[in-house]
Amino acid sequence: MKNPLFYAKILLFGEYGIIENSKGLTIPYNFYQGALKFEPSEMAADSNAHLRKYAHYITEHFSNQFDTEALHRDVEAGMYFDSNIPQGYGVGSSGALVAAIYDKYALNKIEIHNDLTKEKISELKATFGLMESYFHGKSSGIDPLICYMNIPLLIQSKDDISTVGLPEASANGKGAVFLINSGEPGETAPMVQIFFEKMKKEGFRNTLKEEFIKYNNACIEYFVKGEYNPLFHNLQKLSSWAFEHFRPMIPQKLVNAWKTGIDTNTYYLKLCGSGGGGYVLGFTQDYEKAKTYLKDFNTEVIYRF
Structure with a gap:
């Protein structure tokens, strides 16, 4: 069998x-x-x-x-x-x-x-x-x-x-959700430890609750509905928040690429799993344009819209 x-x-x-x-x-x-x-x-x-x-x-x-x-x-x-x-x-x-x-x-x-x-x-x-x-x-x-x-x-x-049902993918869609390979694996336990150390600080707990969770939940709501304009509005906020507060979890090789996405509004990156290495996730409304900024990295499309 x-x-x-x-x-x-x-x-x-x-x-x-x-x-x-x-x-x-x-x-x-x-x-x-x-x-x-x-x-x-x-x-x-x-x-x-x-x-x-x-x-x-x-x-x-x-x-x-x-x-x-x-x-x-x-x-x-x-x-x-x-x-x-x-x-x-x-x-x-x-x-x-x-x-x-x-x-x-x-x-x-x-x-x-x-x-x-x-x-x-x-x-x-x-x-x-x-x-x-x-x-x-x-x-x-x-x-x-x-x-x-x-x-x-x-x-x-x-x-x-x-x-949950997701919006139907479009094989020829201009937009995409994709993976970027950081080129090295990450370890979950040390990254989770960093997170719990941060959680000991009241300021971090507050911003996690009032900003991160708000943007995260909004992204889910709009992604499931297939409403991409409000999705990307919240993705920009989510990616920016992570760049400020999750910097130790962002693979070193991708720090500049992460900021470029936010600065150009071409794509937005977020952690895939605990971070530290491995993959990060990318979201863009124009995958071909995003690739021009990410030409030094291996990208892998997982969903097109």
Whole structure:
């Protein structure tokens, strides 16, 4: 039997804000994928060694929720996670692995179907959060959730997550949402630590609540409706806010490009995941023009409008 594929994810809006109960919007990204396999390959031994440690973590924390005997048996037989999802790039490498393990070994698995209730989604998220905390120290469970469900999700709050429809993409559209590769991976834990250090200051807490969350939630509202003029008005504010307050999380190579986008109003950049490296997200109403400013970087379109 062929094991199912689990795709990468992109959090379009909500990075860091969802920790403080802002809204979030996340979509699957099928360009990258992973699956549990047994065929030997160069990466198999390394991945299998990591899975061996993870299997012990699952046994320790989920012994009555998972078929841990089967998991250990398969790991001993050489099972590994065959994935082209880059690690440390904010597109869900650990989330896809967590989703794959849950799908294969959970005893009372919550299946994905059209009438999945908010309660079931919330239950899945809680389980995934615990499963993924092995990799990041603390996890919201959002990444594995999107990798498992493989449909866009609207995060209204920590306990209110639902499926959402997006405006139809236009293959020949002038505007685009795109990824920029910073050229090096980032580490989630140190970036999250910086965020929590900032949260100790009242001034930062206030501006996060009064500005960042306001712009973030407005962006989600207008993106889902396909209202691009007010979307870009708020994106300009969101990108500028991040440039001022999230500077340590912006990959060094992209600091100037980030400011150029704001200064020229040609495109706006925002973090993709925790930052520090990996990808950043770009939004533009004229992708060809944006590329002239970003000619020194690899860009990858994920949505056209």
